[in-house]
Amino acid sequence: MAAIGSDGKSTPVSVRAGQISRYLRSPSTRMAAFGGLLTYLSYAFAHGSWANPLLVSVSIFVGVFLPSYAKLSNKAELWANNQFGFVTAGRLGRFIPQLAFNLVMFWLMLWGGALNQLGMASVGGVVGAALVTTLASQGTQYLGGYLVARGVGDANRNTLVGILINVTLAGLGTAGAPGAREAFLFLGFGLGGALFVVGLLSDIRSVAAPKGGIGLFFGTYNPFHNSHLALLRTAIEQRGLDKVIIHPVLIPKLHVDAFRKGEIRVGRLKDGFQIYEKTDKADSNVDYFPTGNVFLPPETRVALIELALAEAGMADKVEVAVYSDIYYAKGFQGVIAEIRRRHPGVRLHVIHGTDFGGMLVRQIADECGWIYPWCILRRDQVSATAIRRGAKGMTPPIVTDVLDQISQNLPIISEGGRCFRNDNGVLTEGN
The missing domain is CATH 3.40.50.620 (HUPs)
Structure with a gap:
């Protein structure tokens, strides 16, 4: 028995089963599943939406597709780098699709009643929450790249870790939890904003050397x-x-x-x-x-x-x-x-x-x-x-x-x- 692959060629079921087994054993897969659980727990605890079906659906989506999301984020930055050659362009290449994704997710969860209205308002509503989350994500993912350059971890897995940290703070911060909101805003505007400034200074040095x-x-x-x-x-x-x-x-x-x-x-x-x-x-x-x-x-x-x-x-x-x-x-x-x-x-x-x-x-x-x-x-x-x-x-x-x-x-x-x-x-x- 064989399965038909995307190239039109048949793939033995045993080979396909081996691929699925390796995927399930992957540390990144397990980390993504943990990320989905962490998404659910963070937002359910902070916003009191334990039984909200939309939050459950979003958490499952995160748990399944987080590795692909990390890969696509890295590829978007590489594409922008190759097109323009500026650090800022590459970081915007990662930032823009992530911002669009976060806008959709926050809007859906707010519309579905999974988020606390007052907590969201305290960070600027859907737009503010998406902006800060994306900036914070940029900062934590940059730290992941910093570690990769020093031989610690790899690009995709470190990106996943950065996203997991961000998910927790975003869940608590958008609920207005004491201390978490401030940490959420600092991580976004402080670390994420500083990242863009450092990249901009590098780009200026490249043209005014x-x-x-x-x-x-x-x-x-x-x-x-x-x-x-x-x-x-x-x-x-x-x-x-x-x-x-x-x-x-x-x-x-x-x-x-x-x-x-x-x-x-x-x-x-x-x-x-x-x-x-x-x-x-x-x-x-x-x-x-x-x-x-x-x-x-x-x-x-x-x-x-x-x-x-x-x-x-x-x-x-x-x-x-x-x-x-x-x-x-x-x-x-x-x-x-x-x-x-x-x-x-x-x-x-x-x-x-x-x-x-x-x-x-x-x-x-x-x-x-x-x-x-x-x-x-x-x-x-x-x-x-x-x-x-x-x-x-x-x-x-x-x-x-x-x-x-x-x-x-x-x-x-x-x-x-x-x-x-x-x-x-x-x-x-x-x-």
């Missing part, structure tokens, strides 16, 4: 391609940079944690690339591969960057720094602190794209102090993802040659006057 100093260019470079070179040249010229320091992402911290927990593994090798895959221990609601699941080994990516820079005649303007111990212990926050220690008093600029990884780097840089962002809206269709899928002509000639030799599994690779041993795509310099 002084020239001179050192550029920071962090990314996976999986692999290094023509647009990376073009970005470096343009950033150096436009910002008048003395040099740029590249520090590749060795293994993303999300993946380090997931490997340790046995949630993902290297499933196979293809043309020197490692193909990551989820295991049965994986959380079905977690996006483990926001930048893809195909990776060149970190040693190989570093070698390709160095070879491409030398070929382009940019080795004197671009330094490839790999502070492995610092990165694994403290992430890019530690790397930035180390660069500041080595270059005291020097103005820093961060070069980044608008994808998930690029905006995460922007957030880290903003949190590390007064760093000037240099954001690029990529429209050239050149991407590491396309290269990994077989696109040609997107990498510097020397990178193309090395990747071809790796795909042939040649034991020794010689390029640019350097010689590397090749062990299933892992390049180690020396014969």
Whole structure:
């Protein structure tokens, strides 16, 4: 027996049953169910609407669809980031649909008698409650992202936790409960409002940055391609940079944690690339591969960057720094602190794209102090993802040659006057 999937192909019932089982075992699913219960308890207790059928319906809806809501919120922000390249635009991309959702929910519950009229009036009615709830949600979700950047949790699950905190305060605050109303308003206008101010200051720095100093260019470079070179040249010229320091992402911290927990593994090798895959221990609601699941080994990516820079005649303007111990212990926050220690008093600029990884780097840089962002809206269709899928002509000639030799599994690779041993795509310099 088989079920018909959305692609028109049949899916064995046993496979479908396994997918449902993993979904039900997911910590995010259980957290969402708890969120639905918490929604009911918070509003029923605060507003005295224990038997209200609309509140029960809304709570069930929250319990079932909260993980999807968290994912859609993250995707809305990423879409806005890619369209406009400003932090404020990305946060508005998350804010606007959440505000619309909250307006509908509060209106329905007030219309259905699930909410206390006087309590709602104390926070500005439906519009005020929705506005404060959405602002508070932005603040708590930002804190979740702050923790993700430090290797704590993941984007979707941390978003869920932020929403749960907000649900409790919103339920009590909209009822006018002593202390809860003030905490609700503070979380919204204080934390949520401050979040938009911080983002606006970052956007102002990005367009009114002084020239001179050192550029920071962090990314996976999986692999290094023509647009990376073009970005470096343009950033150096436009910002008048003395040099740029590249520090590749060795293994993303999300993946380090997931490997340790046995949630993902290297499933196979293809043309020197490692193909990551989820295991049965994986959380079905977690996006483990926001930048893809195909990776060149970190040693190989570093070698390709160095070879491409030398070929382009940019080795004197671009330094490839790999502070492995610092990165694994403290992430890019530690790397930035180390660069500041080595270059005291020097103005820093961060070069980044608008994808998930690029905006995460922007957030880290903003949190590390007064760093000037240099954001690029990529429209050239050149991407590491396309290269990994077989696109040609997107990498510097020397990178193309090395990747071809790796795909042939040649034991020794010689390029640019350097010689590397090749062990299933892992390049180690020396014969």
